[in-house]
Amino acid sequence: MANLKCNVGGIQAPNPFWLASAPPTDKIYNVERAFEAGWGGVVWKTLGMDPPIVNVSSRYGAVHYNGQRLMGLNNLELITDRPLEVNLKEIKQVKKNWQDRAVVVSLMVPCEEKDWKYIMRKIEDTGCDGVELNFGCPHGMSERGMGAAVGQVPEYIEMVTHWVKDCSDLPCIVKLTPNVTDIRKAANAAKNGGGDAVSLINTINSIVSVDLDQMAPEPTIDGKGSHGGYCGPAVKPIALHMVTEIAKDPDTNNLPISAIGGISNWRDATEFMAMGASGVQVCTAAMHFGFKIVDDMIDGLNTWMDDKGYENIDDFRGMAIPNVTDYQYLNLNYDVKARIDESTCISCGLCHISCEDGSHQAIRVIKENGVKSFEVIDDNCVGCNLCMLACPVPNCITMERVDSAKEYQNWTTHPNNPMRIIEN
Amino acid sequence: MVTNIDVRSGRLSKEDITKNFADVHPPLSPGNALVESNRCYFCHDAPCVEACPTAIDIPNFIRKISTGNLKGSAKDILTQNIMGGMCARVCPTESLCEGACVRHTGENQPVRIGELQRYATDWFLETGETFFERGKSTNKRVAVIGGGPAGLSCAHKLAIFGHEVVVFESREKLSGLNEYGIAAYKTVDNFAQREVEFILNIGGIEIRNNKSLGKDFQLKNLQDEFDAVFLSIGLGNVNSLGLKGASMNGVYDAVEKISELRQSKNLADLPIGRRIVVIGGGSTAIDIAVQTKKLGAEDVTLAYRRGPKQMKATWKEIEFAQNNGVRIKYWVSPKSLHSENGHVSGIEFDCTELDSDGKTFFTGDVRFMEADVVYKAIGQLLEDDFDSEFENIKIEKGKIAVNSKLETSIPLVWAGGDCINSGEDLTVQAVEDGKQAAIAINEKLTNIK
Ligand SMILES: Cc1cc2nc3c(=O)[nH]c(=O)nc-3n(C[C@H](O)[C@H](O)[C@H](O)COP(=O)(O)OP(=O)(O)OC[C@H]3O[C@@H](n4cnc5c(N)ncnc54)[C@H](O)[C@@H]3O)c2cc1C
Ligand SMILES: Cc1cc2nc3c(=O)[nH]c(=O)nc-3n(C[C@H](O)[C@H](O)[C@H](O)COP(=O)(O)O)c2cc1C
Numbered sequence: 103m104a105n106l107k108c109n110v111g112g113i114q115a116p117n118p119f120w121l122a123s124a125p126p127t128d129k130i131y132n133v134e135r136a137f138e139a140g141w142g143g144v145v146w147k148t149l150g151m152d153p154p155i156v157n158v159s160s161r162y163g164a165v166h167y168n169g170q171r172l173m174g175l176n177n178l179e180l181i182t183d184r185p186l187e188v189n190l191k192e193i194k195q196v197k198k199n200w201q202d203r204a205v206v207v208s209l210m211v212p213c214e215e216k217d218w219k220y221i222m223r224k225i226e227d228t229g230c231d232g233v234e235l236n237f238g239c240p241h242g243m244s245e246r247g248m249g250a251a252v253g254q255v256p257e258y259i260e261m262v263t264h265w266v267k268d269c270s271d272l273p274c275i276v277k278l279t280p281n282v283t284d285i286r287k288a289a290n291a292a293k294n295g296g297g298d299a300v301s302l303i304n305t306i307n308s309i310v311s312v313d314l315d316q317m318a319p320e321p322t323i324d325g326k327g328s329h330g331g332y333c334g335p336a337v338k339p340i341a342l343h344m345v346t347e348i349a350k351d352p353d354t355n356n357l358p359i360s361a362i363g364g365i366s367n368w369r370d371a372t373e374f375m376a377m378g379a380s381g382v383q384v385c386t387a388a389m390h391f392g393f394k395i396v397d398d399m400i401d402g403l404n405t406w407m408d409d410k411g412y413e414n415i416d417d418f419r420g421m422a423i424p425n426v427t428d429y430q431y432l433n434l435n436y437d438v439k440a441r442i443d444e445s446t447c448i449s450c451g452l453c454h455i456s457c458e459d460g461s462h463q464a465i466r467v468i469k470e471n472g473v474k475s476f477e478v479i480d481d482n483c484v485g486c487n488l489c490m491l492a493c494p495v496p497n498c499i500t501m502e503r504v505d506s507a508k509e510y511q512n513w514t515t516h517p518n519n520p521m522r523i524i525e526n
Numbered sequence: 527m528v529t530n531i532d533v534r535s536g537r538l539s540k541e542d543i544t545k546n547f548a549d550v551h552p553p554l555s556p557g558n559a560l561v562e563s564n565r566c567y568f569c570h571d572a573p574c575v576e577a578c579p580t581a582i583d584i585p586n587f588i589r590k591i592s593t594g595n596l597k598g599s600a601k602d603i604l605t606q607n608i609m610g611g612m613c614a615r616v617c618p619t620e621s622l623c624e625g626a627c628v629r630h631t632g633e634n635q636p637v638r639i640g641e642l643q644r645y646a647t648d649w650f651l652e653t654g655e656t657f658f659e660r661g662k663s664t665n666k667r668v669a670v671i672g673g674g675p676a677g678l679s680c681a682h683k684l685a686i687f688g689h690e691v692v693v694f695e696s697r698e699k700l701s702g703l704n705e706y707g708i709a710a711y712k713t714v715d716n717f718a719q720r721e722v723e724f725i726l727n728i729g730g731i732e733i734r735n736n737k738s739l740g741k742d743f744q745l746k747n748l749q750d751e752f753d754a755v756f757l758s759i760g761l762g763n764v765n766s767l768g769l770k771g772a773s774m775n776g777v778y779d780a781v782e783k784i785s786e787l788r789q790s791k792n793l794a795d796l797p798i799g800r801r802i803v804v805i806g807g808g809s810t811a812i813d814i815a816v817q818t819k820k821l822g823a824e825d826v827t828l829a830y831r832r833g834p835k836q837m838k839a840t841w842k843e844i845e846f847a848q849n850n851g852v853r854i855k856y857w858v859s860p861k862s863l864h865s866e867n868g869h870v871s872g873i874e875f876d877c878t879e880l881d882s883d884g885k886t887f888f889t890g891d892v893r894f895m896e897a898d899v900v901y902k903a904i905g906q907l908l909e910d911d912f913d914s915e916f917e918n919i920k921i922e923k924g925k926i927a928v929n930s931k932l933e934t935s936i937p938l939v940w941a942g943g944d945c946i947n948s949g950e951d952l953t954v955q956a957v958e959d960g961k962q963a964a965i966a967i968n969e970k971l972t973n974i975k
């Protein structure tokens with residue numbers, strides 16, 4: 103059995119699977135059931151100043167993809183709509199009952215130092231393990247100068263983080279919005295402000311669908327809609343990229359990361375940790391299937407680590423980062439060609455037509471006595487993978503490396519590059 | 527004298543027989559397993575779990591297949607049901623988990639739970655690993671009588687608790703009807719024995735083969751050597767047809783013949799009648815009918831004394847039999863056997879109907895069917911005449927009586943499987959009984975100091 107303990111910017115937990123700040127973490131009733139199910143930590147639903155905000159009814163929209171529900175979820179929900187004192191009391195109780203789990207409190211108050219000082223004093227009293235500064239919420243709060251409105255301006259991130267760190271010793275995670283052009287700037291600001299870790303991503307600005315009868319975006323609230331925050335499996339690639347950017351940037355590569363975005367199972371989580379995350383947070387998957395999914399996460403990660411011989415998360419954490427490089431350093435002489443396994447081919451023709459119409463006309467159809475077979479024209483195949491990706495039969499099309507004799511060459515020295523480095 | 531009777535071996539070529547007795551449900555491919563596992567909705571408080579006698583956490587094991595966590599998946603299955611591999615092959619899922627699946631209710635297309643269960647357990651058994659460790663020795667000894675599903679399940683769980691187990695088994699091989707009863711095409715490639723090996727791997731289970739309770743030893747002899755006894759002897763007797771000549775040549779007990787078939791080295795050598803009549807309406811009747819058809823019988827008729835609604839075989843079994851060319855004749859009750867030179871040649875039936883109270887009555891019509899072989903598959907009975915000690919054990923509705931903890935009327939003697947009235951006579955129920963009895967035995971033994 104591997105050791106799944108994690109440490110995110112000084113916050114310890116028995117495993118790296120935490121629930122992200124959202125409805126699953128908005129009250130003691132949920133959080134205690136989540137802990138019973140095995141979650142290693144929670145980030146409490148974002149607290150703000152009283153009086154509490156007011157939420158709309160009809161809050162979520164979704165993208166269902168080809169029969170699978172909730173590939174993407176969009177929400178118009180704000181921060182907690184319960185009074186501050188109620189939340190604080192419950193947080194204190196939870197921490198008392200669950201000392202080994204991470205209890206982190208998410209915060210969002212107006213961009214005033216006195217407000218942050220005020221709330222931090224209250225938070226310290228709960229005995230929680232740390233705070234998460236919600237600079238990410240893309241809707242509702244940014245219009246009031248909070249959430250993404252702070253998160254999109256690196257100077258503000260740095261300033262607020264400073265305020266918090268100046269008045270408290272609690273570990274401080276800065277939650278970033280993906281609705282920026284360069285996530286590294288935001289991460290660097292968090293670091294300069296004294297933040298102990300960053301978490302990302304919060305939700306992405308989105309309109310998921312339009313009701314063509316009401317002629318309004320969905321979810322529709324009395325005939326109108328608004329942009330919401332997008333999350334769920336669909337956003338994982340975006341989150342993974344942003345995490346990688348921060349993990350690999352020399353300015354921020356030592357900054358602990360709590361990865362969020364589309365994580366639904368142990369494998370997703372492990373990929374983020376391979377890209378440097380110290381732990382992960384989950385929202386949509388828990389909202390869709392319930393707290394029990396953590397069983398597979400713990401069990402799957404454990405098994406995988408045992409199989410690979412990793413004893414601790416740090417044994418493999420960040421191991422994929424050195425293999426993320428810039429395009430110009432990729433080996434241009436590496437060459438692969440499609441190979442079709444005739445014994446498993448079902449003759450659907452998708453490899454042919456995807457290559458024919460969408461790539462390089464490298465798969466020929468041969469029809470003999472009414473039987474179709476498919477043949478790769480090596481001279482035309484550029485090794486793009488499209489046919490393999492389109493083929494519905496697993497492992498029927500594979501890519502074979504064919505450049506055995508050629509030496510490594512990248513763009514920096516390539517003859518076609520007018521600015522190539524010329525060695526002499 | 528010319529006779530019409532036609533019973534012989536070699537009706538089909540070896541190749542045809544091999545084809546006919548191939549796996550009825552070939553294993554899912556990885557691609558199929560992925561698609562199928564993603565069809566599961568991961569229901570909360572799922573009806574399939576409730577419908578499984580061993581309460582396997584079905585949504586969880588299926589989710590783990592979808593995430594590529596096959597080991598975790600197999601663990602979820604096998605910790606609840608140590609014969610998860612066999613059950614995946616033989617459970618009538620249409621009346622258990624799959625019958626309860628919300629996608630069955632909603633769209634008549636349940637998730638193929640059985641096949642997914644097989645996918646995960648086959649993968650795991652192939653690794654040669656185990657999740658189970660023998661518990662620290664308690665120095666308590668338990669005798670398990672009968673090494674079928676109930677007995678092996680009980681023995682395995684007792685070993686986990688750290689008790690020493692001795693299994694007394696009257697036959698040559700372990701695993702009871704898994705080895706000697708289940709239809710051959712449901713459990714190919716010697717799976718029953720491979721599973722036995724997997725189960726016994728835990729250690730701490732001694733096997734005494736060819737030892738019959740009542741013949742080789744008595745219940746009372748066990749009390750000195752053992753702290754507790756678990757009876758899992760199945761049903762050793764069969765109902766009698768109650769007709770004159772029922773022991774003539776050509777009239778056979780289906781269970782016995784299936785056992786011969788299962789143990790046969792070369793199926794083509796088995797003598798098979800040209801025209802077969804099977805009497806009965808349960809899964810044993812279906813199994814003997816289909817297997818004789820697959821061995822080359824020309825006409826196989828399953829004769830049942832009531833209608834499809836009353837038949838014990840599931841709709842899927844009936845459909846399966848019909849797809850395999852078995853004719854099902856409802857509303858006929860055996861009246862008399864006809865013979866030629868001491869060998870059965872046909873059977874006469876009374877036609878039946880239901881009266882308004884739901885009772886069967888004879889209409890007065892009779893039917894005659896020619897038959898070279900008649901198989902009776904009209905139910906099994908407890909063998910209760912093998913041990914004088916059994917006079918003391920309470921019997922209820924023809925089976926050993928037990929309380930809610932599966933303890934019999936004799937102190938420190940438990941029972942489970944087909945020999946008690948726990949649920950349906952199914953492998954999965956026997957496994958559950960064995961597991962529950964082990965839990966009860968452990969509770970009792972740890973309280974006795
Ligand atoms: C033909 C047939 C087909 C079936 N098909 C299916 C199916 O497809 N799916 C399904 O779920 N169920 C099926 N069943 C039912 C299933 O096989 C039984 O419910 C299950 O095997 C019961 O397990 P058990 O351990 O109680 O009894 P058994 O499997 O009968 O095992 C009892 C064991 O005890 C031994 N024994 C008996 N007497 C003594 C004694 N005096 N001393 C020592 N040992 C003794 C026997 O040799 C045997 O090994 C079928 C049954 C039959 C007859
Ligand atoms: C309904 C809903 C409410 C949310 N509320 C908050 C919040 O109050 N504070 C916060 O920091 N993030 C909030 N989030 C964002 C999540 O914490 C998380 O960053 C995001 O959903 C991405 O993770 P996922 O793909 O696992 O859902 C909310 C998300 C959803 C769906």
Ligand code: SF4
Pocket residue numbers: none
């Ligand atoms: S999920 Fe619960 S709160 Fe939301 S609409 Fe359904 S019943 Fe209402």
